[in-house]
Amino acid sequence: MSAIQASDYSPTIKKRALSRKLVELREQCGMTTSQVCKRLQWSPSKLNYIEKAKWVEPKSDSVTDLCELYGVSAADTEALIKLTREARQRGWWRKYNDVFRDDFVGLEAGASEILTFETTLIPGLLQAPGYIATVTRIAGIQDDSEVKRHVDARLQRQEIITRKSAPCRLHALIDENALARIKDPAIRAEQIGHLIDASTSPNVKVQVLRFTSGLYAGTSEPFAYLKFSDVLERDIVYLETTVDDRMLEEDDELQRYRTRFGQLCGAAQDAAATSAYLATMIE
Structure with a gap:
């Protein structure tokens, strides 16, 4: 897995980086989105939201499930979970949801x-x-x-x-x-x-x-x-x-x-x- 280089970015960028890594991992193990959803018993929309960085609040449990399915090492899984927590942080702009749509x-x-x-x-x-x-x-x-x-x-x-x-x-x-x-x-x-x-x-x-x-x-x-x-x-x-x-x-x-x-x-x-x-x- 390529190195994660989003440490200095905003939570929004970290969320995009996380999604990009998860897509990369799925493609590396040769699985289709349909196969992933079938194995994890997820709806297609759930995986799509994750891979398109549309999830409002990235969830560690979902990332862990994907890492286990893709055979990700313990060290890389830990790095992705850390990125998940950082992506869940609230940027200052979140308190202005009525201003920024x-x-x-x-x-x-x-x-x-x-x-x-x-x-x-x-x-x-x-x-x-x-x-x-x-x-x-x-x-x-x-x-x-x-x-x-x-x-x-x-x-x-x-x-x-x-x-x-x-x-x-x-x-x-x-x-x-x-x-x-x-x-x-x-x-x-x-x-x-x-x-x-x-x-x-x-x-x-x-x-x-x-x-x-x-x-x-x-x-x-x-x-x-x-x-x-x-x-x-x-x-x-x-x-x-x-x-x-x-x-x-x-x-x-x-x-x-x-x-x-x-x-x-x-x-x-x-x-x-x-x-x-x-x-x-x-x-």
Whole structure:
């Protein structure tokens, strides 16, 4: 069994690593999912949730049963049980289940680099408090305490790019449309100032796609591309839609979005020109 290298990741990433190891073990012993379910008297949905990392709380008993079936050594079983316990831990975002509707923030917390493209909103990792509050109210939340809760949660999310130990690298492409939609002068000034300040960090790069540049390739949905430092951890493309949220992991899908991000970078102002342009917006 390949080494487990998820010790420094968030519980969400550890859950993915655990599922990946269990699939690897099943394939190594040549068993199909149907054979596993028959031997353990499990429903197909139970094994599918385990192998697709969809289980809400990984269970040590289930992992032990699989290890026994696959003939895993005592040492490797112990390592997997330890990973199971770590994957069961609650990330800080769990107390904000009303703010974050899926596992994306947990995945984001484990990323070493994030490439993001936004067309109508400022990227979440670069939103200023006033902007967060405005977007939250537009979404239909009017209670002041609830708005503050959303602001607090989203600001805590941003700590991945400001932490002292191994801060996440962020490269953000923002269509000028997202800036033009901020009509309140105070909110606008705060948000643009926040973008300027953030872009001075060595791990943050901001580029704007200006109206004056005209049309550019791939003018469709926003996306976030997450990279991880562990070479065994597959990259993820996250797409947020009205109906549902999708996470793409296949090699051909990832390649298409890497190519698309490169095209968008070429159409955007470079980082220096972007900072100079943003400065003119709040003079």
